[in-house]
Amino acid sequence: MSTDGLTEKKLEQLSKLYRDIVPASPETESFYLEILVSCEGNLEAAVELINDSLGVQRTSETDILCAKGKHEDEAVSPAPKVQKSLNSFIKDPNNKIKSVSEGSLGKISNRAIELFTKEDIETNIKYVSVHKNVLPELLANSLLKKLSQDNDSFTPNQFYLFGKKCTSNHLTKMFSSSEEISAGNIRIYYNSYSLSRIAQYDDDLKMAQLLIEDLVNDCIAQRDLLPYQIRSPNWKGDVVLVNRYYKESNLDWHSDKMTSIGPQPIIASLSLGCSREFRVRKNYPSNSQIYIIRPPHNTLVIMHAGFQEEYRHCVHGHSKNSPLKPHPISGHVRINLTYRCYLRKFLDRCPKCKKCGSPMDLRRAFKDPKTRGQYIWQCSKSYTGQECGGVIRAKFDNDSLTVQNFDEEGSRWLAPDDQEAHSAQDLN
Structure with missing residues (x-):
């Protein structure tokens, strides 16, 4: 395919459409051309391919103005991140784009860096893996509908901070497939309180448990092991803490407590419904780089052994000035199922x-x-x-x-x- 006038216009459209994410450069034009070639010159197909790679939703015509700004003369913010996944379309190794972690010499940006692709997330945030569409679509949608409408025993967390009583603005509920735990014969302590009223898994939660257990244990078997972590196939998802976030909800910076799950725990976090901003940073130094990921519906983020020791995370407060795309089933509600493998040794x-x-x-x-x-x-x-x-x-x-x-x-x-x-x- 030659770069005739029509092709040049398509390349110009792609550059304008994504210039807030991928800064213009000779390398940018090179991989846009390669994508067009792979799509036989079809602009819509190229846009769909890039959308999937970057984790955005744009169209070849209607979103160009959005990428440029409200006015032609409005300055566009420089891209916080270039996506390494586009490198698969670049044949010349000299033109490949480097990730933030490569060649950065330890420099820390004064603003959060958003990561879009599995490759970028797992490259820049150690001890994390991301898995999309982990449950069958019908199962994921069924769980989302039931858990977003369940009004039985979803309560806010209460705790003290510097002597002041605080109440979370999101709701939680714990489920278990273990009869000993749901019956109260095995006590789970959280923030000095013994948790009670732990609900039983229904059929959907049992099916999700089996699928997620298989995935997590497969991942453990493929990773380097840390000295205190659980081994495959022993990781279990028989207890899940369900968090329900509304548009105004957030969760402050924290590392998950290891009290009942032991050192170097593996925690599997399933996101359903509305996509929210999940932020991650290292526990040290105090000014460590902040990264943003937005797990879409039916995405599992596995925080592997070492993550709770080395990192902290939060669900960032939603800005009133930025749009929050509703989910067709739950609207602005996000359901997060956090699976922790509780260890009998640490419970007892x-x-x-x-x-x-x-x-x-x-x-x-x-x-x-x-x-x-x-x-x-x-x-x-x-x-x-x-x-x-x-x-x-x-x-x-x-x-x-x-x-x-x-x-x-x-x-x-x-x-x-x-x-x-x-x-x-x-x-x-």
């Missing part, structure tokens, strides 16, 4: 604080490079508005899950690429 042997007798939370030190990596048990009484300060080192090969005396070395893990901590602790 969760230590009690020696100062006050309250249950303790399992954490990992990360702020000080000299102590980073040490797992500790910390009194959870602060979540009830009272301070205790009880703490003891964790040791996972002891029946008590704690050290026998405070001076004893406990269990620890450092990420292999954490040179700061390795140097501070003279471990190189």
Whole structure:
């Protein structure tokens, strides 16, 4: 296909349509031409292919003005990210586009970087994998409809922060396929409270459990294992915490508690309904780069072993000035099913604080490079508005899950690429 006048117009349209995502350059024109060639010159087919690669929805004519801005002279913001997935269309290796993590020399952008493709997400955010369309469409839609309309026992979370009682603006409900857990014979503690009224899985939740268990265990079998993580095929999805987010809902920065799921846990997060902004950043340094992903309906984000130790995440508050595309079934409601594999050892042997007798939370030190990596048990009484300060080192090969005396070395893990901590602790 020659670059005649018609082809040049198509290339110009593609450049205008995506210039807020892919900055104009000779390389940009090169891969647009290759995409057109692969689509036999069909502009609509090329747009559909690029839309799928970038995770956007645009048309060859109507969205050009949206990409340019409301006015012809309005400046378009530079793209926060170039998508590596387009490299599959570029034959010349010298023209391939590098990801943010390549050649960045550790520079941190002062704004969040949005990642669109599976390749970019898994390249830039370690210990994460993304899987679209994980459930059959009918099953995903059935779960979304039931869980977005279920008014039985969905409640907000309540907790204390700096002595002040806080209430979340999203609703939660826990389900389990384990009769011992739903009957209360096995206690699950969260924020110092013993969770009660755990609902039983219905047939749809049981089918989803089997499909997600298979996928997660397959992923575990293909990844490098960390010392404390669960092995395949032992990961189970028999407990799920369902979060229901409305248009005004959000969830602040946090790492999921390891108290009942053990160190280096694997958490599978299924998004249904309206797509929301999910943000991720490393626990250290304090100004670490923020990344944005927007998991579409029926997408599973697996936070693999090491993620909770190294990263924190949030569901970002929706800006009133930006559109939020409703889902045909749930509108602006997002349903998030978070599967955690609860371990009997940690459920039965969760230590009690020696100062006050309250249950303790399992954490990992990360702020000080000299102590980073040490797992500790910390009194959870602060979540009830009272301070205790009880703490003891964790040791996972002891029946008590704690050290026998405070001076004893406990269990620890450092990420292999954490040179700061390795140097501070003279471990190189």
